[in-house]
Amino acid sequence: MVATFTLKFLKTQWRSFANAHPLARGVISYAVIWPTSSLIQQTIEGRDLKNYDWMRCLRYGLFGALYVAPTLYGWVRLSSAMWPQMNLRVGITKAAVEQISYGPFAGTSFFFVMSLLEGRNVEEAVQEVKDKFPKAFEVGICIWPVIQTINFSMVPEQHRVVFVSVCSLAWTTFLAYMHTKNVHEEEAEDDEKPSSEQKLTQQPLSIQPMSLTTNESLVLKVKRALTL
Secondary structure (H helix, E strand, C coil): CHHHHHHHHHHHHHHHHHHHCHHHHHHHHHHHHHHHHHHHHHHHHCCCCCCCCHHHHHHHHHHHHHHHHHHHHHHHHHHHHHCCCCCHHHHHHHHHHHHHCHHHHHHHHHHHHHHHHCCCCHHHHHHHHHHHHHHHHHHHHHHHHHHHHHHHHHCCHHHHHHHHHHHHHHHHHHHHHHHHCCHHHHHHHHHHCCCHHHHHHHCCCCCCCCCHHHHHHHHHHHHHHHHC
16 A cells, blocks of 8 residues: 555656656656667677676766757757647658758767767767768668657657657667677778679689590590501
8 A cells, every 4th residue: 555655656756857847857768768778789799797888888878868868858849949830741840850950960979979988089980970870860861750750740849858769769779789880890891802703713723634544545545446
């Protein structure tokens, strides 16, 4: 009885807090979802509790909570002020504008800032953006317009940051994969692999010389034919 009452009380308090402070709710959501995405990506890599990179999870949590949540909250508030209506046409408009404004900003920020958090210099971080952002953007432009159309046309403003944070679990896992993927090593491996034409030109022609016994048998056959 006491436990049930306590749970109801905490649930009521959380709803009041979340409705009054949507930004704080978004920060808490991203502080949980982004490290979880990193753990999922590391599990796919083959890691387990013995060799998880917990510092990587911490970096993802800090970036998600202190950078993504506030910037996304600001974009949601700005877009709601510019297009206050909530219908399908406005939702499509907001989603389209996001793909050419906030989307590229968020993607480049992820690769750039995460590289800096790992101790790389600015030049390396810029190169990381050049190598990986275009591919990530190609995938994102096929997914996020649909999600954001639903978000802007059906979800109330105070719940939009949380809705996006839940949808971003799989997306952040993909970004974590792209970030850990070593583009230069794969390109080097591709360059080292010879093409089919190179294999044909590099492969020497193996001409097996006729053995001595074979030559002798041919000579004997010729002599017999002549004697006949």
